[in-house]
Amino acid sequence: MLEKDYLSKNPNEDGYFGDYGGAFLPPQLIDHFKKISDLYEEASGSESFQEELRGIRKHYQGRPTPVYHAKNLSAKAGGAQIYLKREDLNHTGAHKLNHCMGEALLAKHLGKKKLIAETGAGQHGVALATAAAYFNLECEIHMGEVDIVKEKPNVIRMNILGCKVVPVSHGLRTLKEAVDSAFEAYLADPENSIYCIGSVVGPHPFPKMVRDFQRIVGTEAKEQILEMTGKLPEHVVACVGGGSNAMGIFSAFLEDDVQLHGVEPMGKGTKLGEHAASLAYGSEGVLHGFKSIMLQTEGGDPAPVYSVASGLDYPSVGPEQAHLFSVGRTVLGSANDTEAIDSFYELSRLEGIIPALESAHATAYATKIAKDHPGENILVNLSGRGDKDIDFVVENFGYPE
Numbered sequence: 258m259l260e261k262d263y264l265s266k267n268p269n270e271d272g273y274f275g276d277y278g279g280a281f282l283p284p285q286l287i288d289h290f291k292k293i294s295d296l297y298e299e300a301s302g303s304e305s306f307q308e309e310l311r312g313i314r315k316h317y318q319g320r321p322t323p324v325y326h327a328k329n330l331s332a333k334a335g336g337a338q339i340y341l342k343r344e345d346l347n348h349t350g351a352h353k354l355n356h357c358m359g360e361a362l363l364a365k366h367l368g369k370k371k372l373i374a375e376t377g378a379g380q381h382g383v384a385l386a387t388a389a390a391y392f393n394l395e396c397e398i399h400m401g402e403v404d405i406v407k408e409k410p411n412v413i414r415m416n417i418l419g420c421k422v423v424p425v426s427h428g429l430r431t432l433k434e435a436v437d438s439a440f441e442a443y444l445a446d447p448e449n450s451i452y453c454i455g456s457v458v459g460p461h462p463f464p465k466m467v468r469d470f471q472r473i474v475g476t477e478a479k480e481q482i483l484e485m486t487g488k489l490p491e492h493v494v495a496c497v498g499g500g501s502n503a504m505g506i507f508s509a510f511l512e513d514d515v516q517l518h519g520v521e522p523m524g525k526g527t528k529l530g531e532h533a534a535s536l537a538y539g540s541e542g543v544l545h546g547f548k549s550i551m552l553q554t555e556g557g558d559p560a561p562v563y564s565v566a567s568g569l570d571y572p573s574v575g576p577e578q579a580h581l582f583s584v585g586r587t588v589l590g591s592a593n594d595t596e597a598i599d600s601f602y603e604l605s606r607l608e609g610i611i612p613a614l615e616s617a618h619a620t621a622y623a624t625k626i627a628k629d630h631p632g633e634n635i636l637v638n639l640s641g642r643g644d645k646d647i648d649f650v651v652e653n654f655g656y657p658e
């Protein structure tokens with residue numbers, strides 16, 4: 258069990274969750290981040306800010322999203338009953354808009370004109386471009402040239418939404434280079450722009466802000482499942498890339514007697530480079546401005562990572578995920594590529610819900626553990642819908658028998 262009022266006491270003033278977090282920044286950015294942090298505390302504590310956010314959640318995003326009892330999936334799994342928190346029904350089709358709307362609202366309060374970020378698969382880019390359109394802000398998304406070719410539909414979406422997509426042509430031309438490029442663009446004009454991080458990662462205050470904006474998922478889900486079943490679920494399951502959808506749903510159950518499972522992608526195997534299971538195989542280090550547990554080469558560089566789900570393909574996790582795991586409040590689960598693909602089809606065919614490949618890792622794991630827990634309930638965060646993945650899955654894996 259964690260201390261009482263854990264959420265309001267963590268992170269501490271310096272942005273640490275236990276041993277992890279902090280803000281490792283170039284000197285010229287320290288004051289800017291301090292200002293963002295101070296103004297975030299002030300704004301988020303104000304009734305008008307919360308009122309505006311509540312209105313956006315309800316009238317624009319379409320919240321609350323439902324919790325759905327997946328009876329057919331539960332019967333097939335044989336054991337526990339599986340419930341899905343339907344973030345796939347959130348506007349733009351995933352949980353990411355929850356923090357993008359929050360970050361953009363804050364940018365507006367800070368008087369910023371431009372939102373800057375990187376994107377890998379394009380999901381964060383699309384969500385942020387959506388938020389920018391809503392708030393009438395400029396939006397600039399940095400993306401590796403390799404990803405631009407691979408994720409064409411999302412590039413088109415960003416263009417339609419009026420966002421500028423900046424191609425990044427150095428190094429491996431994927432996510433890591435896109436982060437560097439976006440950060441440089443932000444460094445060039447921190448007065449008028451704000452860097453909007455895509456998960457509970459990065460320097461303080463971003464892991465805290467993104468968690469707070471995602472808490473809506475857990476708050477709603479707890480109320481909904483209590484109403485449906487009359488009790489708390491015994492288990493809550495979420496996939497972990499950076500950890501934002503997991504923090505969103507876990508946050509409501511931290512002080513309860515509920516087992517919290519973070520599911521990491523095991524990709525193709527257990528060798529470095531074949532997976533992105535940062536907590537299972539990583540060690541302490543600093544990356545992208547924060548201290549956490551990460552997959553590293555012997556030389557201390559971020560290791561190459563792989564998962565069939567691009568959104569889980571990150572060599573670290575947010576500092577709070579590292580903390581909750583290291584103190585034993587969360588347990589680790591895993592699902593590999595094959596299990597995720599099987600679950601993608603299983604959920605589609607049994608329930609009529611096509612999940613994102615990221616979310617399919619969570620449902621794969623939930624169906625694996627269901628057998629061991631008859632009479633219990635498992636609440637899964639279905640973080641997004643799978644429309645973005647259908648071409649890729651069918652071309653690479655075909656249809657099941």
Ligand SMILES: *Cc1c(COP(=O)(O)O)cnc(C)c1O
Nearest residue numbers: 456498499500501502568615641
């Ligand atoms: C980006 C993404 C994830 C992974 O990010 P987290 O910060 O770990 O939540 C998971 N699911 C979907 C649908 C995503 O788009």
